[in-house]
Amino acid sequence: MFYFSVSMREVAFIKQNKEKWLNFEKTIYNNQFKNPDELSSLYIHLMNDLAYAQTYYPKSKTISYLNQLASAAFQRIYRTKREKTNRFISFWKTEVPLIVYQFRRYVLYSFLIFGLFVTIGAVSAAYDDSFVRLILGDGYVNTTLENIEKGDPVAIYKSGSNWGSFIGITLNNLYVGLLSFIYGVFGGFGTGYILMHNGIMVGAFQYFFHDQGVLWESVRGIWIHGAMEIFAIVIEGAAGLLLGASILFPKTYSRMASFKMGLKNGIKILISTFPFTFAAGFLEGFVTRYSNIMPNWLSVGIILITLSMISFYYLIYPHIVHRKLKTHVSTL
Known part of the structure; x- marks a missing residue:
């Protein structure tokens, strides 16, 4: 759960998307997604919400929350992609750099x-x-x-x-x-x-x-x-x-x-x-x-x-x- 001090417009924005974000959070951290396409679709929706929040609520902590979810999604999407390289190479090539970026x-x-x-x-x-x-x-x-x-x-x-x-x-x-x-x-x-x-x-x-x-x-x-x-x-x-x-x-x-x-x-x-x-x-x-x-x-x-x-x-x-x-x- 998340609680922020926000304007009335942002309250409505959070209320409208709160359930979706919480479901996305569970999907990410509990590995509940069925396939990469499902996760990618959820990620695109999240990025749209993040872009909206950055435009209309640039100083809001909602942005920090959505950014955190987006960064976690990067790693999950990567892990579910079909890679030609083995796990060892993938760790150094993609996983660590994404964590360092996050x-x-x-x-x-x-x-x-x-x-x-x-x-x-x-x-x-x-x-x-x-x-x-x-x-x-x-x-x-x-x-x-x-x-x-x-x-x-x-x-x-x-x-x-x-x-x-x-x-x-x-x-x-x-x-x-x-x-x-x-x-x-x-x-x-x-x-x-x-x-x-x-x-x-x-x-x-x-x-x-x-x-x-x-x-x-x-x-x-x-x-x-x-x-x-x-x-x-x-x-x-x-x-x-x-x-x-x-x-x-x-x-x-x-x-x-x-x-x-x-x-x-x-x-x-x-x-x-x-x-x-x-x-x-x-x-x-x-x-x-x-x-x-x-x-x-x-x-x-x-x-x-x-x-x-x-x-x-x-x-x-x-x-x-x-x-x-x-x-x-x-x-x-």
Whole structure:
């Protein structure tokens, strides 16, 4: 059920369509539709109502409700389509992008939170000489200062074997991502803490290299793996924020039903980051250690390619999939 503060005209509009929307909601979330054509027909009616509401009641919460139903319908329609690809490929190709599109605001929130604390970390390091050691630890700072004197600022990433570094780093990053998501059960505040912690570390870390006059050397080395690693952490943060929001803001659903949906969608977003986390671990274990002997064009090229890949998948591709599916539905 849904209850909004509305005008008399909108009251009539809601009253006229309320039963249809509730039936549609049951159809979507209880898998009661018989075939894709039935679902597509219901979806087209819903889109007509949404367009009407956007035109005549642009500030109404009815729009938010209908948008939520429409987004859920996208995923259901997709799942009932006859696909030539198998379930595994479909998950990455369509299902995850549609979920990311539906909850894209949490990706934005995660980036904003992380960016805020990166800034705080850098500013704090600039005004407090002891801050970097507090955040990164004396051991790391002292070792890196020695490496800078030797002319290899990122030599610390060359320690250990290739495979040992790859496995250890990847497991640690997977743990951080899982923790970021699970902590979302605390209303998203736990996830915010993880984003805060990592953001401050990144800000202090990069300012430290800037202060030592080797910022460029650090960027061309560390961000070979860092582009995917940090981006994945932010996306995992978005999954945690989604989980937290499903508990705090159940909207028209019971809190338990909302939590189950948030958990399910959040897990899918979390899983989608794993290939990027593995790729980042591989790069850190096998490529970053050779950054000091690489030509600039190669290290910068790797950074741009890895950043472009993960940015495209989470920021651009979801909109492409959304438009294609919307076009497909409109032609049914």
